[in-house]
Amino acid sequence: MSFDRTIRHCRQCGHPVAKRLPDDGDTRERDICTVCSTVHYINPLNVVGTVPWWEDRILLCKRNIEPRLGKWTLPAGFMELGETTAQGAARETVEEAGAQFEIEDLFTVMSVPRVGQVHLYYRARLTSDQFDPGHETQEARLFREDEIPWEELAFRTVRETLQRYFADQRAGRFGTHAFDIE
Amino acid sequence: MSFDRTIRHCRQCGHPVAKRLPDDGDTRERDICTVCSTVHYINPLNVVGTVPWWEDRILLCKRNIEPRLGKWTLPAGFMELGETTAQGAARETVEEAGAQFEIEDLFTVMSVPRVGQVHLYYRARLTSDQFDPGHETQEARLFREDEIPWEELAFRTVRETLQRYFADQRAGRFGTHAFDIE
Ligand SMILES: [Zn+2]
Ligand SMILES: [Zn+2]
Structure with missing residues (x-):
């Protein structure tokens, strides 16, 4: 995905x-x-993307690509034409982690206007604790809350989503959280 | 907004x-x-877009533009670069209805893969029942549930959002609803 979105020439002529x-x-x-x-x-x-969970642990992927190579992230990527948000989240989770799971409810909806993006994460119940990460991932591993590498997370959207996940888990009830990241 | 998104020539060269x-x-x-x-x-x-409400009534706009000219819709339009989903929803509500309101929680998130779109609606509490619709709207009017012109609604996303709004209102609790429209 190229990030220079500047238009210099007409796509039609x-x-x-x-x-x-x-x-x-x-x-x-x-x-x-x-x-x-x-x-x-x-x-x-x-x-x-997804928040894939196995018992009391969350699946994170160590990035093998820029930006943030070597940092930890939840599986996520750009939504494609022709798919639903949930299908895109599932596709990215297969591509980046090789995980087996069932998609659950929409969990976070975050506007990031500075970069012109909206990030949507679904909870995903893992049905296996074995992973087969693709080329974009160095390592896929489960973390308990007290093991999360908070200082080594790739993106603020990931941190904010994980914080709300553990807060909701403690509260015993998962909601859908919509908020903005400046 | 042009709907022919075919790319024939390079935007760079x-x-x-x-x-x-x-x-x-x-x-x-x-x-x-x-x-x-x-x-x-x-x-x-x-x-x-928004679901603007005033007591037991909902604001709908009669479209003055294609597609669906003359049909009724909730205020909505394409999100712009540099804004949040809530800011975009508020902007469209001002542009299409000239309404005064306070944005509330995210209400529906609907994937429409057939047309490559995601529709997000916020509830909006109207602070006036006077409207000043823009050029895209023939008429802006409040409807009680039993007055909603169900057969004259412009889009299925609008119908599905209104159905969930009245259901949640009866239940006495508004949630965030994420689902797909085939
Ligand atoms: Zn041209
Ligand atoms: Zn070129």
């Missing part, structure tokens, strides 16, 4: 775009083709 | 793209530039 207001009442400048007038939008991206 | 597997282990064919090798992804879009 290849000519240069220029930033201007569209003619449809839109109040934001868009990248509009100087020849065929196609309007190009750049939209937020969804990242979908 | 304007040359034609061709569908092939990227070299990074990705298992899906992408639109890749035949000259500069930029990989182009087409991602799901988020639609954000």
Whole structure:
């Protein structure tokens, strides 16, 4: 997934775009083709993942790719066209951890406006404690709450999701948590 | 918002793209530039909106634009870069209804894989029953449950959200509902 989302040329005809207001009442400048007038939008991206649990432990993956190579994360990645949020979360959990599990309820919905992303995590009940991580993962391992490498987590979305998971576990009831990360 | 999302030319250099597997282990064919090798992804879009309520009534907007011109909808539209899901939902409610309100909790999260979208609706407590709809809306009006024009609703996501709203209202407790629409 490339992160330079700048649009320089029209996806329809290849000519240069220029930033201007569209003619449809839109109040934001868009990248509009100087020849065929196609309007190009750049939209937020969804990242979908899981909190895979086995008894009192959570599955984390040590990243084998940038960014945050060597840091620990929950399995997650960009949602693909044609899948649901839950299907995408399940796909990433298979790809990154080779885990076997059943998807449960939606757990966190986090807007991260600084990077134009929305992150959605589902709880996932592991049906095996054996993993077969893919090339994006150095190691997949189960952690009890007091073993979580809090200082070695890859992303704030992962930390915030884990904090709420253990809080809900102590409270004996899991909810759906929607909040923003500045 | 244009719905033809087909990519024919590279956004970086304007040359034609061709569908092939990227070299990074990705298992899906992408639109890749035949000259500069930029990989182009087409991602799901988020639609954000509100269920605005005033006592026992819900605010609906009669659409003044295609698709579904003349049908009734909850205020909603495409999430923009740089905003949170709640900010986008609030913006659309101002733009389409000219309503005054306070955003409450996330209410529905619906995947619509057939069109590559995720729809997120927040409950919103109206602080006035006067509206000032924008150019996208013919009329903004409050409806009690038994007045809702069920057969004249613009989208299934709106119907499903309204059904869950009235069910939760009867139950005396609002939750967050995540589900898929085939
Ligand atoms: Zn063009
Ligand atoms: Zn190119």
